[in-house]
Amino acid sequence: MGAVLGAELSLAQDREQAVLDSETQGTVSNSWETITAESEVTSWQVLNKGVLEILDGGAATRVRADGANSWVIVNGGRVTEGIHLGGARAVLDNADIRNDSGEALLLSTVTAAGTTTASRAEIQGSTLSGAGIGIAVAALGQLSLDNTRVFGSDFGGVGGMGIRLLGATLTMTNNSLVQGDAIGLQLDGRTAAPGGPIIPREANIVVDNSTIEGLTGPAISAVETTIANITVQNGANLLSGNGVLLDVAGASTIGFTADNSLLRGDLVADDSSTLDVTLQNGAQLFGNLINTHSVAINSRANWTLTSDAEVNSLSMGGGSVTLGSAEQFYTLSLGELSGTGMFNMHVNLMDNTGDKLDINGEAHGNFLLNVQNTGLEPSSPEITPLHVVHTEGGDALFEVVGGSIDLGVYSYQLEKQGDDWFIVGSGKTISPSTEASLALFNVGPTIWYGELATLRNRMGEIRTSGEGGGWIRSNGNQYNVTAEAGFGYKQRQKGLSFGVDLPVPVSDGQLLVGVMAGHSRSDLSLNRGTSATVNSYSLGAYGTWLRDDGYYLDGVLKLNRFDNQADVSMSNGTKAKGDYDNFAYGASLEFGKHIKLHDDVFVEPYAQLSSVLVKGGSYHLDNGLRADNERTVSVLGKAGATLGRNLELPDGGLLQPYLRVAMAHEFSRNDNTVKVNDTAFDNSLFGTRGELGVGVSAALSTELQLHAEFDYMKGEHIEQPWGVNLGLRYAF
Known part of the structure; x- marks a missing residue:
């Protein structure tokens, strides 16, 4: 059969083969076999362009399919001891796939006679639950989940991964869920067959309106020289038990994009790895970016810091960064800054503290500082200049939103001093x-x-x-x-x-x-x-009162x-709002005279005194x-x-x-x-x-x-x- 690239994916592959060989099993070779509710429940092996179809009510124990043109189709049926694809293809619809001693689904990649064949699975409306790993996918494999649930439980103190992926493609759509007792999705860059041909190990993951969750660990983990592009889009979510959404280690290289999604947690890389992050199309990240190489924040996306942060390079294309809150101030340290964007900041002029943007290299572009406006008063209207932006040069222009900063009674200005920017008391005006x-x-x-x-x-x-x-x-x-x-x-x-x-x-x-x-x-x-x-x-x-002689008095x-x-x-x-009620008391007295002139013309000179409290x-x-x-x-x-x-x-x-x-x-x-x-x-x-x-x-x-x-x-x-x-x- 040749080299099988998938051995290191499985926690129980040797056991699987032994059990499969010892059981009474059915074989489908160059034919089509349909399993119904009346069929015997047994294990199956699919070879040589064979097709195994399990219909609603039908069941099998263990299924293995080998060869590029071998198929496993489960439509409403169930498999109790997992499915293994060796360069084969599976289509699962409303299926229930379980394995209490290993993966619910294993996609291996086979190399024979110089030809490499990866497995592929398309799954819709199904549930897959495995011990150690829910689904494992070898290099070049393709896995798509549509409205599907995948669970990976702890197996004897190891595993607990929803999906394990080696240089493969994963697409999740339509409210799918991948959940592991430890890790939701693990990416691994290792080639499974020692001494075999070099297989490209770049993984591509798209999480579309779906969720990946690690119950006790990170949502996604990348290890062992993984190269991957991860896109989380359209309301997708990453959940973690330890606060880390993405953990990158082992000299891995990851490109991570959040698109129109809200994420809460940290993205972390170790010193040997490279993590590039892009937020776009209104994406929201509440958490820290730790040891990231570069960050791009575009098209109304926002990153909200939860502690001081350092980023080597930040580029902005219409996005924003929120540094801290009114109760907690943070410093964002950058190696360089470019583009166009906004920084949401908070200050306290009572003790001359606040958020700070510290750029230890050059800054280029145009940026707005949205400093929180407040009705609370500084310690004195003649404030000590507050340092809010530091740069080491460049042609960047910083301005405050609205042209001034409301801090109590007055609105204050932003002033450039050298390569730095300060909130100053000179030029203050009455606030709105x-x-x-x-x-x-x-x-x-x-x-x-x-x-x-x-x-x-x-x-x-x-x-x-x-x-x-x-x-x-x-x-x-x-x-x-x-x-x-x-x-x-x-x-x-x-x-x-x-x-x-x-x-x-x-x-x-x-x-x-x-x-x-x-x-x-x-x-x-x-x-x-x-x-x-x-x-x-x-x-x-x-x-x-109008007298007969024309004099009048009005009150x-x-x-x-x-x-x-x-x-x-x-x-x-x-916006700020306020309301109150009050009363007014007033009186008016007018004295004048109505004087009749000729031709029915009249004139009324008058004097009036009015007062209101x-x-x-x-x-x-x-x-x-x-x-x-x-x-x-x-x-x-x-x-x-x-x-x-x-x-x-x-x-x-x-x-x-x-x-x-x-x-x-x-x-x-x-x-x-x-x-x-x-x-x-x-x-x-x-x-x-x-x-x-x-x-x-x-x-x-x-x-x-x-x-x-x-x-x-x-x-x-x-x-x-x-x-x-x-x-x-x-x-x-």
């Missing part, structure tokens, strides 16, 4: 978390005044008619705010309010009093995608409840930042005039277009201090502003009136580019 906190504490007065404008329009109407009634109004506006603290935001407000009022008899003129309720929502837009939302719920009372009391929510996008894109509080973002504010106070004085005309409509209605101009001044300056992580900010909107409004009121009948107004305002710290009010009232 701080901006959101200041904006929420600042927005209460503008919300209150935006709702007040709606009510003031209603009061102008009832002065004109002198009749009580019910009303409903909607309003929308935008404020562009630049606070004293040096940040800005846009506030878009929309709301709905309604109320009812009644006339009260007085000796001079007319007096109406009413109550109102409303809701508004304000959406705040800040820098870099940060936003906030405030829902306002209000109750109020109002009154207006408003209003209570608000604000629900505040912040959605912060930190500089690196990480927004209760402060303390709130936290989930990134650790905290903000405190005792109160926010606004005192707004205003003087202006309204010019309008009453136009009678042909059907008896009345149309009143008007123009309003005013100058306003915010007096509150020192009552709006906000502390963010104990850093104080002046949050006032102190200054003067001009206002312009145009509108029209239409009395369609004695009961029904419509109203519309457009407003514009511009000041030192605040601008209202537009404001719209639409209303309807029905007189009783």
